[in-house]
Structure formats: C-alpha cells, structure tokens
Amino acid sequence: MSSRQTLYAQHALLPEGWATQVRLHWNDSGDLSLIEKNVPAAPHEKQASYVIPGMTNLHSHAFQRAMAGMTEIAGEGPDSFWTWRDLMYRFALAITPEQMQAVAAQLYAECLRYGYTSVCEFHYLHRAPDGHFYQQRAEMAARVIAAAEQCGMGMTMLPVLYSFSDFKDQPLRDDQRRFRTDVDDILNLVGDLESLRSAQVEVGVAPHSLRAANTQQIQELEHALPSGRPIHIHIAEQMREVEASLAATGQRPVELLLNTQKVDARWCLVHATHLTSAEVRGIAARGAVAGICTTTEGNLGDGFFELPEFIEAGGVFGIGSDSHVSQSAVEEVRWLEYGQRLRLQKRNVASVAGRRRVADFLWQECLKGGAQAAGRRVGQLSPNYRADFLVLDDQHPNLADLAPDQVLSSLVFSGNDNLVRDVYVGGRLCVENQRHVHQDQIQNDFRRCMQQLRSL
Structure with missing residues (x-):
C-alpha cells in the first residue's frame, strides 16, 4: 500500500451518507x-477529520x-443583463489566447480553493479578434484545457454553436464575430479536441441558446455528436428571451426545446429561470x-428557479458559477436555498x-447533478470514480469537534x-492549507494579464 495513494478519514461522506474510520485508495x-x-488508522498514515466529494x-x-x-x-437608464452584455463583448473581442489561459488558470485555482474539483466550460471564444479562425482552429479551447491541466481541475469542454x-x-x-460557428465548425472543433480527452477531460457541445442556434441546427448537432457526450444550452434566462421566443x-x-429535441439525461438546461x-x-x-x-442570476437580476416544484417532480439539478462573481461552491449552494x-x-x-x-x-443533489452534466465519473467517493475530494479544516471553530451530521450545515x-x-483532484494534491x-x-500571470485588459 502506497501512503501517497491513500488518505485516512475519521469521517467521509459516501453515497449512502457519512461513514467513520474510512481509508480511501x-x-x-x-x-x-x-x-x-x-478500519483503524495505520502508523504514520496521512489523516483527515472530515472528507467530502x-x-x-x-x-x-x-x-x-x-x-x-x-x-x-449604474447607467443613466435601467440596467439589465443586456446592458451588462455590452461590456462583456468588449472583453470578448480583446482577449488573446495567452490572456485566456492566464485568466482561466486564475479562475480554476480559485474554484479549487473554494470546493470545486470539476468544471464545465461553456466556451464560445473560438475565433481571433478579426473573426477568422486561428491557424490551430481549437487554439482558444486548447488554452482553456491547458489552464485546467496547469491547475489540476477536471474539465468538460463544451464548444458553443453560435450562428445567430x-x-x-x-x-x-x-x-459577435469571435463567436460565429455553424454545425460543421463545432463538429470540427470536437474532432480537433479528441486527442485531449482523458480521465480528466471530456468534450461535449453547447448550442448557445435558441436565440443563437435554430432547432434544425441543434438536431443536426445532436445526431452527429458521439454517443453519450454532454449537451448544454442556455434557456429562459430572461423574460425578454421568453417573450421573443413566443413572438417568433x-x-x-x-x-420549444422539449417539443423539437431529444432532450434526455445528456442535456443540461442552464438557468431555466422563467x-x-x-x-x-x-x-x-x-x-x-x-x-x-444563483450568484450570477442574482448579479444580473435574472430571477429565481422554481426549485421546490422541481424537487417535488424528482428533477436533477446542479450549480455553476457562470460569470464568476463568486468562485465558491459553498456560496452557490447557500444562495440556492436563501x-x-x-x-x-x-x-x-x-x-x-x-x-x-x-x-x-443540496450538497449531495448538486454533486449528482454536476456529475451528470459533466459526463464524467465524479461526484462521489466510490470505486472507479475520480479521486476528487475536499479535506475540511477541522481546526476552524465552525467545524471543531462537530458530529459528522452537522458538518455540511x-x-x-x-460564516x-x-x-x-x-483539495485532491484525480488523487493529485492541488490545494494544501488553502x-x-x-x-x-498563477497569480503573477493573472496580474500581468489584467494590467493589459484593464487598459481597454
């Protein structure tokens, strides 16, 4: 038994609930x-009090x-998602591949420190600022995957179909010229990224929305996509979108989506606010x-998901940080309830x-929904799943000497x-002592990048 590939937990959150005296291999x-x-702890074995996925x-x-x-x-008139989007486009038009990697690495390092071990990247910055593809067509997506690898973050890359x-x-x-893709472009990008797939990296697709991709395109993409790959889409985030859909x-x-597409467990419907x-x-x-x-939906004034009714219907759900006004899994879960x-x-x-x-x-349901959305074997401490887990700080007053059934609360x-x-991802220690x-x-690269971007 290699001590480098085991961890002994006094308490570990397993799929069936908390268990005591647990050794993870x-x-x-x-x-x-x-x-x-x-099982008893072995002499000199690395130990932790509370371990969760x-x-x-x-x-x-x-x-x-x-x-x-x-x-x-605040602007002179009412602010909304749509006014926020204008600044977002300015950044999207300017960012280079090197800056993309620096920003993504900073983000993923933060997300790891605050409890995320996998990310689904809804990636639509495919083209160069002039609107043409880079010489390496998947340059920008590959940079994001490289940032995840640099940090140790698990990755589901989702090249975005964005035509309208x-x-x-x-x-x-x-x-919007950097976003422009058709179905063939996305399938080519998926093919270009095939060699990067691994136990740490999956590649799916993401029709941006029913505004940006029509139902025929989405059907073609779904039909051509390799079996089992995840499909994500923005849906019903804003009432303006709902009203435009009704009018059109x-x-x-x-x-419209449910009536025209083979929506199933591969799909993740992002926001679905209204x-x-x-x-x-x-x-x-x-x-x-x-x-x-929840943090992005709150920041943009989107509205509230119909959570109680969805739970009652047996729905599957998970959390995402989207625009990254917060990088904390805890804050996202907390505001899902609040x-x-x-x-x-x-x-x-x-x-x-x-x-x-x-x-x-909430934590256990979001683990399940997130794993399903990622299309990867993550989200639980079980054999044949990724060794992705968090060691909680048992010396902090909020956790010291707690019974395990009080820990997640x-x-x-x-506070x-x-x-x-x-934080361990794929058995690799990525975060130590916070x-x-x-x-x-990573922070030095990010600072240099931001000095350039803030001058826009």
Whole structure:
C-alpha cells in the first residue's frame, strides 16, 4: 500500500451518507480503487477529520473572471443583463489566447480553493479578434484545457454553436464575430479536441441558446455528436428571451426545446429561470439537469428557479458559477436555498421526506447533478470514480469537534471563512492549507494579464 495513494478519514461522506474510520485508495490513473470502512488508522498514515466529494461547477465562462466587479456602476437608464452584455463583448473581442489561459488558470485555482474539483466550460471564444479562425482552429479551447491541466481541475469542454443574434435566424452583430460557428465548425472543433480527452477531460457541445442556434441546427448537432457526450444550452434566462421566443415561434423556450429535441439525461438546461409548471415537469421527466447559477442570476437580476416544484417532480439539478462573481461552491449552494427563502418567505425549503438536513440534501443533489452534466465519473467517493475530494479544516471553530451530521450545515450556513483546507483532484494534491500549489505563478500571470485588459 502506497501512503501517497491513500488518505485516512475519521469521517467521509459516501453515497449512502457519512461513514467513520474510512481509508480511501486510488490508483495511478487517479481513480478511487477501494473504500475501506470501519478500519483503524495505520502508523504514520496521512489523516483527515472530515472528507467530502468535490463539487462540479457545471457552467463557466472563464474569460468573464477578468471583468468581475467592473460592471457594478449604474447607467443613466435601467440596467439589465443586456446592458451588462455590452461590456462583456468588449472583453470578448480583446482577449488573446495567452490572456485566456492566464485568466482561466486564475479562475480554476480559485474554484479549487473554494470546493470545486470539476468544471464545465461553456466556451464560445473560438475565433481571433478579426473573426477568422486561428491557424490551430481549437487554439482558444486548447488554452482553456491547458489552464485546467496547469491547475489540476477536471474539465468538460463544451464548444458553443453560435450562428445567430436572435430568433428567426437574425444575422450576428459585428461584436459577435469571435463567436460565429455553424454545425460543421463545432463538429470540427470536437474532432480537433479528441486527442485531449482523458480521465480528466471530456468534450461535449453547447448550442448557445435558441436565440443563437435554430432547432434544425441543434438536431443536426445532436445526431452527429458521439454517443453519450454532454449537451448544454442556455434557456429562459430572461423574460425578454421568453417573450421573443413566443413572438417568433408561438412557444416558450423550454417548451420549444422539449417539443423539437431529444432532450434526455445528456442535456443540461442552464438557468431555466422563467418556467411554467408544465415546463418544470417536462425537464424533470426527461431526466435533464437544471443548471442553476444563483450568484450570477442574482448579479444580473435574472430571477429565481422554481426549485421546490422541481424537487417535488424528482428533477436533477446542479450549480455553476457562470460569470464568476463568486468562485465558491459553498456560496452557490447557500444562495440556492436563501433565494428560495426570500422568494417564498419560508425557511428550510430544499428538503424531502427522510432528508431534512437542507445543506446535506443540496450538497449531495448538486454533486449528482454536476456529475451528470459533466459526463464524467465524479461526484462521489466510490470505486472507479475520480479521486476528487475536499479535506475540511477541522481546526476552524465552525467545524471543531462537530458530529459528522452537522458538518455540511456548518460548512454551508455559518460564516464566510473558507473551510476547505486541502483539495485532491484525480488523487493529485492541488490545494494544501488553502493555497494552490502553483498559486504564486498563477497569480503573477493573472496580474500581468489584467494590467493589459484593464487598459481597454
């Protein structure tokens, strides 16, 4: 037994719940190979008090980390998602491949420190600023994957199909020229990235939205995509989008998607903020993941997901940090519950019979939904799953001497200190004592990059 490939946990969160005196084993490939329970610790063995699975961040636009905090100035008229988007486009038009990698590495290092161990990158910056593809067509996507590899972050790369500016196949605006792709472009990008797939990297696709890709294109893409690959889409984020869909097609966005596509467990419907009861039940019945991004949805004024009704329908859901106004898995989970409390004026909303601890229910459900959205074997401490886990800080007053069934409640709902001490991804120690192992270099690269971008 190699001590470098085991960790002994006094308490570990397994799929069936908390277990005590647990030894985790993983192999050279970074997969868990054995979970021993109720065993004594060996002399000189590396130990931890509380170990939980790392979270999947199921929706990320990495380059937007560069503009976090820069859009919080009120304009002369009403501000909205659509006014925010204008600044986002300015950054999107300017960022270089080298800057893309520096920003993504900073983001992923932060996400790791705050509890994410996998990310689904909804990537639409494919072309050079002049609108042409780079000599290496997948240059920008490969840079993002390189940043994940640099940090140790698990990755699901999702090249984005982006052909139109609005419903009825309206042509793209000039400031959207870096996003422009058709179905063949996306399939070519998927092929170009095939050699980068591994136990750490999956490649799926993402029709940007029903505004930016029409239903025929999405059908063609889904049909040509290799079996089992994840498919993500923005849907019903803003009421303006819902109203435009009704005007153009006579159907709401989710209604249109469900009526025209083979939506199933491969799909992740991101935001789905504005739903009817029929749409809530429809998503749940198809087994698709609802990708909820509470900090971004709050920042942009999107609205609230219909969480209680979705839970009642047996729906699968997970969390994403999207525009990266927060990089904390804990904050995302916390506001998933707090948003519902504010909306409904109730407490302890996210629970079901037999599972009344809200933090435990949310963390475990988001682990499941995130893993499904990623299309990777992550999200649980079980043999043949990735050795992705968090060691919590048992010396912090919020966790010291807690019974295991109190740990997640304290993690999620008590204070803003980061309670994640160490982070392992694929058995690799990426964060130790709350610092990324390459933090200094990553931060220096990011600072240089931001000096350039802030001059825009």
